[in-house]
Amino acid sequence: MKNIKIIEVKSEIGAGTRGASLGVDAIKIAALDFMSNFFVHFPTEAIETENKLLFEPIESPYAKRIKGTFNMYERISKSVCETVKANWFPVLLSGDHSTAGATIAGLKMAHPKSKLGVIWIDAHADLHTPYTTPSGNMHGMPLATAIAEDNMDCKVHDVDENTTKMWNALKNIGKIAPKVLPEDIVFISLRDFEKEEEHLIKHYGMKVITTSEVRRKGPENISRSVFRYLSDCEYIYVSFDVDSLDASISKGTGTPVSNGLREREAEDLIAKFMQHRKICCFEITEVNPTLDRENLMAEIAFNILQRSVNVLMMN
Numbered sequence: 001m002k003n004i005k006i007i008e009v010k011s012e013i014g015a016g017t018r019g020a021s022l023g024v025d026a027i028k029i030a031a032l033d034f035m036s037n038f039f040v041h042f043p044t045e046a047i048e049t050e051n052k053l054l055f056e057p058i059e060s061p062y063a064k065r066i067k068g069t070f071n072m073y074e075r076i077s078k079s080v081c082e083t084v085k086a087n088w089f090p091v092l093l094s095g096d097h098s099t100a101g102a103t104i105a106g107l108k109m110a111h112p113k114s115k116l117g118v119i120w121i122d123a124h125a126d127l128h129t130p131y132t133t134p135s136g137n138m139h140g141m142p143l144a145t146a147i148a149e150d151n152m153d154c155k156v157h158d159v160d161e162n163t164t165k166m167w168n169a170l171k172n173i174g175k176i177a178p179k180v181l182p183e184d185i186v187f188i189s190l191r192d193f194e195k196e197e198e199h200l201i202k203h204y205g206m207k208v209i210t211t212s213e214v215r216r217k218g219p220e221n222i223s224r225s226v227f228r229y230l231s232d233c234e235y236i237y238v239s240f241d242v243d244s245l246d247a248s249i250s251k252g253t254g255t256p257v258s259n260g261l262r263e264r265e266a267e268d269l270i271a272k273f274m275q276h277r278k279i280c281c282f283e284i285t286e287v288n289p290t291l292d293r294e295n296l297m298a299e300i301a302f303n304i305l306q307r308s309v310n311v312l313m314m315n
Contacts, residue, residue: 003087003088003089004091004312005042005043005044005045005083005088005091006039006044006045006091006092007044007045007047007076007079007080007083007090007091007092008047008093009049009092009093009095010022010023010024010025010046010049010051010094010095011049011051011072011095011096012054013049013051013064013065013072013098014064014065014069014096014137014138014139015095015096015137015139016139017254017255017288018054019254020286021049021051022290023095023288023289023298023301026252026287026289026292026295026298027284027287027302027305029295029298030295030298030299030302033299034299034302038302038306038309042091045079045083047072047075047076047079048075049072050068050071053065053067053068060130060159060160060162061136062130063133063136063138063141063159063166064137064138066130066167069098069099069170070169070170072099073099073101073102073105073170073173075102076092076099076102076106077103077105077109077173080092080102080105080107081107081109081110083106084106084107084111089281089282089312090103090106091281091282091308092283092285093284093285094283094284094285095285096138096285097126097241097285097286098137098138098139098141098142099142099285100126100142100143101141101142101143101146103237104116104118104142104179104237105146107237107281108174108179109174109176111234111280114234114235115181115184115232115233115234115235116180116235116236117180117185117230117233117235118143118146118180118184118186118236118237118239119236119238119239119273120185120239120241121188121189121239121266121269121270122187122189122240122243123189123190123192123243123244123256123257123260124140124243124255125197125201126141126142126143127147127201128141128144128151128197129149129151129167130157130167131151131154131155131156131157131159132154132155132156132157132194132196139286144200145167145170145173146178146179146180147179147185148171148172148179149178149200150167151200154195154199156196182200182204182206183205186209186226186229187206187207187208187209188209188226189209189210189214189244189260191210191257191260192255207229209222209225209226211261215265219269219271220272222269223273223276226273227276230278233278235280236276236278237280238273239285240266240282240304242286242287242300242301243256243257243260243286244260244266245300246258246260246261249262249263249300250297251291251292251293251297252289252291252296252298253288254286254288263300263303267303267304270282270304270307271307271311274308274311275315277315279312282308282309282312284304
């Protein structure tokens with residue numbers, strides 16, 4: 001039976017739309033509305049945020065609030081690393097997806113000699129860099145920090161010296177770079193990405209499983225093929241961005257995209273993943289109740305969280 005610890009990251013400095021920092025509490029409110037005492041059962045650690053930076057001018061237009069992101073990376077990676085080393089299974093509830101790079105860093109710091117795989121359930125590739133970003137928002141960059149990629153082939157911006165220095169520090173957090181090899185990442189329900197990200201996906205031959213493939217093959221077959229593909233990896237991290245769900249149900253998130261997963265498809269698929277002994281960490285991110293009606297997005301996220309943790313505990 002796995003000992004589960006919840007790590008709360010109420011940070012939203014990496015997003016372009018405000019409100020994701022409220023996502024963690026929205027999920028807890030969903031639990032209360034379902035009359036569930038889920039959150040009573042597990043030790044919880046809340047990571048100090050840098051959300052005060054939202055009230056200050058932006059210094060780096062191509063990597064907004066990157067100094068604050070670096071501070072978050074340091075705190076989260078340390079927490080995740082210590083959690084894993086103490087034989088706890090970290091379940092992260094985070095505001096925006098930028099901090100997933102820190103989660104990956106913490107897992108790698110805990111197992112520096114082991115090969116880490118990533119299952120990235122998300123409408124977006126999050127492979128931008130300060131040199132390619134269309135928005136400057138850090139939640140579009142966590143996987144680029146994890147694979148230590150600048151993507152200079154597709155460079156569109158001249159980035160100032162300070163931003164370059166901070167970006168290099170992000171990639172090298174924990175003094176390990178890259179944390180993950182590009183070929184050890186599996187994208188699920190990816191459907192909204194720019195040509196710069198597509199260049200990296202094609203260049204590295206990264207694995208992409210579409211929504212229609214999930215629907216056609218079913219969770220059992222998809223999970224089997226993913227673990228077969230990642231068979232060389234000793235540990236595997238699952239990151240679930242709620243915008244992987246279809247826009248018709250994922251209204252309570254900053255960047256909804258059509259042609260996504262249905263709630264039950266995502267729930268069944270993640271539950272299948274959680275049965276596997278190599279899964280070492282699970283993260284839910286990008287719930288934004290300010291964009292939602294009647295807390296629906298958080299309720300869906302809670303259902304997925306609760307079932308995933310139940311499966312983890314049974315295995």
